[in-house]
Amino acid sequence: MADLVKTTSIGKKGASRPHLWKQMKRMKMLYLLLLLPALNLAVFHYAPLYGVxxxxxxxxxxxxxxxSAWNQFGHFKSMYHDFVFLRALRNTLIISVSRLIVGFTFPIxxxxxxxxIRAARFKRTVQSISYxxxxxxxVIIAGMVVEVFSPERGIVNYIITLxxxxxxxxxxxxxxxxxxxxISDAWKEVGWASILYLASISSISPEIYEAAETDGANRFRKMFHITLPALVPVITILFLLRLGHILSGGFDQILNMYSPLVYEVGDIIDTYVFRTGLVEFRMDYSAAVGLFKNVVGITLLVTVNRIVRKYNDYGVW
Structure with missing residues (x-):
């Protein structure tokens, strides 16, 4: 009996390879389309890892x-005695956690x-404007923000002086x-970030809502007892993905909006790495800081994903 099972399993394994090649030949155009993203990933994401x-x-x-000489982890040791790095780490955590709370809850x-919204045309219009x-x-949005909050010509200060x-x-x-x-980050991303949630909501069966209405549920009860629970898998996965970028405080936004006057609260790890590496030309030290940030992000992602998978099936992998 054991020999029969072994023979059968070997036969299945042997038959799977020709079947795989047959599938790849049948879907060769899809694999060709996959080739460009794979090359992009290899050339621009994996090849530069040599420079780490x-x-x-x-x-x-x-x-x-x-x-160049090895430094026995000298850059990593000096980070913990660098006041500017510690300030940037503190600011990054404050800004990232605040962005996580605001930028994650607003789209939901x-x-x-x-x-x-029941009026279909109005609903489509609001969605399009929000995207x-x-x-x-x-660069464009920072220019708009500068004009809106300008002390001389901004509308906010005009109202204050009025x-x-x-x-x-x-x-x-x-x-x-x-x-x-x-506020500016939420305004920019709230519409686009809500797409996945709206797609998940559209997949909920209307019969569930009809049954709830029959039982006397109003709009708020349907929202809290049907819609929100249906969004839990999407919310969990997106939260885990955002958590992996917890030390990314929004480089593009801050670089275009901050100045030395607000370095104490606005200087983050990414802007610190930019200044250290490209302005001060300390590329080895800035690489160490960037590597530290990425290791922390990966560690958080893996740890929280394991915790989530321990209690439900809504993990990233």
């Missing part, structure tokens, strides 16, 4: 990466509200800089 070793060396441009609320800011670069107040330089204020970051 610069973080473990005292890099000398004249010697190159391989011939927005999707729930859009789902409650538009996502396609604008942070009521007898003094103009405020919001983007140079440590008190207002982070709230402006959060």
């Amino acid at each position: 070793i610069i973080a473990f060396k005292d890099f000398k441009p004249g010697l190159g990466i391989w011939d 609320v927005f999707a729930l509200l859009i789902n409650e 538009f800011p996502h396609f604008m670069s942070w 009521f007898g107040g003094d103009p405020i330089n919001f983007l140079s204020s440590k008190l207002f800089f982070i709230p402006i970051l959060l």
Whole structure:
């Protein structure tokens, strides 16, 4: 009996390979389409990993990466005595956690509200308008924010002076800089981020809502007892993916909006790496800081994913 099972399993394994090649030949155009993204991933994401070793060396441009001397983790040790790095780490955590709370909850609320609109034309119009800011670069949006909050010509300060107040330089204020970051980021991404939630809501069977209405449920009860539970898998996966970028505080946005006056609250790891590597030309040290950020992100993602998978099946892998 054991020999029969072994023979059968070998036969299945042997038959699977020709079957796989037959499937690949039948779907060759799909595999050709997959070739370009795979090449992009290999060339621009995996090939540059060779340069990571610069973080473990005292890099000398004249010697190159391989011939530069190893530094026995010297850059990683000096990070914990670098006041500017520790300040950037603190700011990154504050801004990233704030962005996670605001930027993660707003799209869910927005999707729930859009789902409650009954006029189809108005619903499509609101969705289209909400998607538009996502396609604008942070250079354009930063220019708009600067104009809106300008002390001389901004509409916000115009309203303040209209009521007898003094103009405020919001983007140079440590008190207002982070709230402006959060508001502008939410305005830019809330519509686009709600697409997945709206797609999940559209997959809910209308019969469930009809049954709830028969039992006397109003709109709020249907929202909290049907719609929100149906969004739990999507919310969990997106939360895990966002958690992996917890030390990415929004480089494009902050680089275009901050100034030395708000470095104390606005300087994050990404902008610190940019200045250290390209302005001060300390590429080995900036590579060590960037590697530290990525290792922390991967560790958080793997740890939280395991915890989530322990209690339900809604993990990333």
